[in-house]
Amino acid sequence: MSQFVNTIQPPYLQKGDRVHIVCPSGYLAKEQVKECTETLQRWGFHVTYGKTVGLGNHYFAGTDTERLQDLQDALNDPSIAAILCGRGGYGMSRIIDALQFSQFKKYPKWLIGYSDITLLHNHIYKHTKVASIHSPMAAAFKDKLAAPYLEHLRQLLCGEPASISVATNSFNKWGKVTGPLVGGNLAMLAHSIGTNSALSTQGTIVFFEDVDEHLYQIDRMLLQLLRSHFFAEVKGIIVGKFVGAKDTTRPFGKSLFEILDEHLGVLAVPVAYDFPISHSVHNYPVKLGIEHVFEVSKTTVTLTPA
Numbered sequence: 016m017s018q019f020v021n022t023i024q025p026p027y028l029q030k031g032d033r034v035h036i037v038c039p040s041g042y043l044a045k046e047q048v049k050e051c052t053e054t055l056q057r058w059g060f061h062v063t064y065g066k067t068v069g070l071g072n073h074y075f076a077g078t079d080t081e082r083l084q085d086l087q088d089a090l091n092d093p094s095i096a097a098i099l100c101g102r103g104g105y106g107m108s109r110i111i112d113a114l115q116f117s118q119f120k121k122y123p124k125w126l127i128g129y130s131d132i133t134l135l136h137n138h139i140y141k142h143t144k145v146a147s148i149h150s151p152m153a154a155a156f157k158d159k160l161a162a163p164y165l166e167h168l169r170q171l172l173c174g175e176p177a178s179i180s181v182a183t184n185s186f187n188k189w190g191k192v193t194g195p196l197v198g199g200n201l202a203m204l205a206h207s208i209g210t211n212s213a214l215s216t217q218g219t220i221v222f223f224e225d226v227d228e229h230l231y232q233i234d235r236m237l238l239q240l241l242r243s244h245f246f247a248e249v250k251g252i253i254v255g256k257f258v259g260a261k262d263t264t265r266p267f268g269k270s271l272f273e274i275l276d277e278h279l280g281v282l283a284v285p286v287a288y289d290f291p292i293s294h295s296v297h298n299y300p301v302k303l304g305i306e307h308v309f310e311v312s313k314t315t316v317t318l319t320p321a
Contacts, residue, residue, distance in 0.1 A: 022146050034096065039106065041105060047154050079110050093118075120143050137199070146303060146304040147303050151165065186286075186288045191308070195219050275288060287316040302320060
């Protein structure tokens with residue numbers, strides 16, 4: 016039986032519901048949440064902060080113990096309707112195995128974030144079956160160009176229709192499938208292989224993206240996933256943008272799309288390249304663990320919650 020049977024979807028948000036901002040990974044200055052707070056308040060939500068917002072311990076938003084406790088408190092609190100991670104960076108894997116979910120399962124809430132938060136999304140789904148949202152985080156709210164993507168987040172949180180439709184790419188492989196959506200940052204997906212946070216991808220639509228990676232590193236991570244049978248039984252693949260992808264001084268010998276197509280184009284499933292999920296302003300929020308209809312045609316790529 017698929018692990019995605021009986022997915023739990025947290026309640027949609029209503030006016031006055033509480034959105035709580037925490038930083039379970041990298042440091043984020045308190046002033047970086049100003050525009051985010053103002054936007055969430057305009058949407059009608061009550062905004063609160065964890066102790067890790069503005070807290071620093073070298074690279075991290077506090078010590079491992081401080082970040083763990085702050086996130087645990089948010090997961091446990093039944094008055095919180097959604098947890099918005101302030102930023103990613105690095106640090107989740109240092110605390111992930113100590114988290115407890117007994118209270119979270121009693122009072123499920125939306126977890127929002129991406130990048131390093133990929134590990135938390137997958138870990139939570141594996142251990143609780145609670146759906147979450149891969150989405151821009153607090154710092155993105157200050158960019159005016161992010162407005163349509165943030166509006167999409169509001170729609171998802173409030174239970175409004177939220178389909179994504181974009182132009183096709185010449186490397187795309189056509190087809191139409193339905194399945195639960197999973198994925199996130201490529202480095203974090205590779206990082207989780209063989210751990211207690213790794214999801215089975217059988218029967219799923221998988222997406223991934225990354226930032227500032229060399230071409231050989233992208234090739235290596237894809238090979239790791241392929242060798243561990245990560246893509247063996249997927250229904251479809253969505254390749255987000257690879258912001259800042261770069262070559263080495265001695266060229267790798269293939270372009271980004273050639274590397275991706277070499278590994279993914281032979282899998283006999285629909286594939287969409289350069290989809291607007293990324294470490295840039297072009298970052299559509301999507302629900303993880305929820306059934307989606309994914310269609311790739313000659314002209315258009317659409318992704319719609321089923």
